[in-house]
Amino acid sequence: MSTREVDLAVGGMTCASCVARVEKKLRRIDGVEASVNLATESAHLTVPDSVTDNELIAAVARAGYSAALTGPSAAASTAAPAQPAPPSSSEEPSTRPTGGAPAAGAAPATTEPAIARSARGSLGASHFVRAEDLRRRLVLSLLLSVPVMAISMSSALQFSGWQWALAALALPVVTWGAWPFHRTALAGLRHGALTMDTLVSLGVTASTLWSLWALIWGGAGEIGMRMPMDLSGMLAGAHAGGHHPHMYFESAAWVTTFLLAGRYAEARAKYRSGDALRALLELGAKEAGRVRLTAPSGSTDAVDVLNDDGAPRPGTKRCEERVGVDDLVAGDLIAVRPGEKIAVDGVVVEGASAVDASLLTGESVPVEVGVGDEVTGGTINTSGALLVRATRVGESTTLAQIGALVSAAQAGKAPVQRLADRISGLFVPAVLGIAALTLIGWLVVGASAQDALTASVAVLVIACPCALGLATPTAILVGSGRAAQLGVVIRGPEVLELTRSLDTIVLDKTGTITTGRMSLDTAASAGIGSESALQGRSALPTIDPLMLAGALEALSEHPVAAAITAAAHKRAKIGGSRLPGVEGFVNHEGRGVTGRVTGTASEPGSAREVAVGRASWIAERGIALPGHLSNALEAAESTGATGVVVAVNGRAAAVLAVRDTVRASSATAIAELRTLGIRPILLTGDNARAAAHVAGQVGIDPADVRAEVLPADKRDVVAGLQASGAVVGMVGDGVNDAAALAQAGTRGLGLAMGSGTDAAIEAADITLVRADLDAVVAAVRVSRATLRIIKQNLFWAFAYNVAAIPLAMAGMLNPMIAGGAMACSSVIVVANSLRLRRAG
């Protein structure tokens, strides 16, 4: 059965039991897997293709909540949201066909750009509107509740007819102020759902109705009557006796006010914790200069206007127009001026410049790009003008994918949270039962109806485990938002849990501890002619091994290869020649490259078998290293360089030393990992001497260096450490690290450098947007802090409910104190989670 993923925005959920209810309804549809998140008000679903979006939306509606589609849908014709799109998406819907049937009527078609747009526009908007609404209700409730409390508590203020004034002041609070609770309670009840709001609404309604009864029929409304209320009376709650039944307007009003305060704090936290994600998405360009080409013949067909490598043909007319990024498609040509942000992921087809990717990767040095180089959306073109052909636009750009990863992390649920959801799903009926038992129990032992009702109202109000529902999501929201701010993208909340027990971190060398940008150290190399010697000659008697190696390495993507090719190109330029051609190129992963280098203009017809790679592999091929080359290799490696051997026609011809620089932050980051109780291990495919040199520079124990490990064996090193009981985190960047990253993820964590290859990022649990080991420390710190906060939050929520219910049953808790204390626990939980904004 083929399935698809769907994301819904779910409106109206207020408590953990709402979450349980929506999940239950969705899961009732055959084959549907649902994960609903209260904090992000969203649902992530895996559904069989046979189930339409409308069925899903209807299921949520049946549970008493609203739903609208926000994420991918296969069926464009059924993808219209159940409610009109929020007014924030003022732009007209995209009209570009997406391959699906056009959406019927005026409903906005959910084309990919439309989704991207709505994700950006509505992110946090609903939280903001909700927070504003709650703020208005809170302010009015507070203004009215203060005099209600003052009059109730001080007999000096109890003027003639004060009871009626009290009722007049309290009624707007318990009706309009508490409306958010009543509304969701009623919506739930229509479908037989008992949620946390049912409890709150019941508590407030019961105390209000009781008070109205007392006022009108019970004699409490008698003009001139006074009703002192002191602290002991409040604490004694149900036992505060008197000639007339008590009124509880002040309780109802303050319960509402406290709860509104808690909900307001929560809505604000949700809005603010989305800030980091909004900031990330804001990084993207909003507009771009799209270039339309017209051939002299008037044709605009690609074949007529573009040459083979995608650059405009000479003589074509260019016309540039400013368009929104949502209107771009892959294949569009985009002009990027100096200082402008690049709007898409693409390939440079014309021009050269330096691109500043610091926003995305934290790498402060701009990278030189020229024709054929890839550029990433969100980076800034600093110097020259570029013409870029878009390869990925909108949702598929690197930037959008990072954003999607962050929101997926926020929408997923940690195992601890599932537990909290399940518990609260059972909690409501249990509490209603306890409240009923309390009422009956007190009546049976002969208490007055007033005492019995007060105790049972206290149970209802105290039991609302709103704090329980907030404990995990708020911590994850704030924690993963904070992590994103620090350049750490966490794939899912379960990842947070894993960092707790992390005790070993395996660090790849090239590109992780070092920058991964290598250059040839000509002084340390041997067997290649010096440049000054070359300049005087027109043609070489025998072609230089560096040129042969450079020609071959031009076809490899390894950092070592890039360094050799760059040096060979430079030398070719000086000599006024070009790199020779190559046939039969083979890449031997983690070892080197081989191929046949064909003749140059000066030596037509000659061809040489060339191998470039690590010395041990060259030796395995039966090629011995003469003494002077062997000395050169040793000398280069002992200073931390990577030495590779060039063999021509079965004989070692040269040793090339390439050098990489250790990242400035690596040593301090490794020291900090140690203070976090994590043992750093260096894992590299490079030679043992270079590895030991780097380990010495950054402070890794020589015993913890694993060098000359082939890519396939890197996984085994991680597995071996795991077998010895270690919980391993692996940090890597290359394709050769992907398997080890995935292995680490089975019982620990895989962390990929954001500057690394897609394969590494795909395999990792955490992506470090900042190419710095500092980010690893930040990831561990934030994750540990988040987990600690989740546990504290759960403790507060549980301890509070468990301890308070018996008190309320015993009639020792006045409903007002119960409501206040409960709101406090929600505020404690939210405030506790907000502490994560400074974590890391």
Ligand SMILES: Nc1ncnc2c1ncn2[C@@H]1O[C@H](COP(=O)(O)OP(=O)(O)OP(=O)(O)O)[C@@H](O)[C@H]1O
């Ligand atoms: N294209 C290549 N040209 C020359 N030598 C190569 C090439 N590819 C690999 N090698 C040799 O094999 C060694 C191991 O390569 P591998 O890709 O496994 O690790 P690495 O990238 O150097 O280091 P790390 O494992 O720290 O990322 C390199 O140090 C180099 O000596």
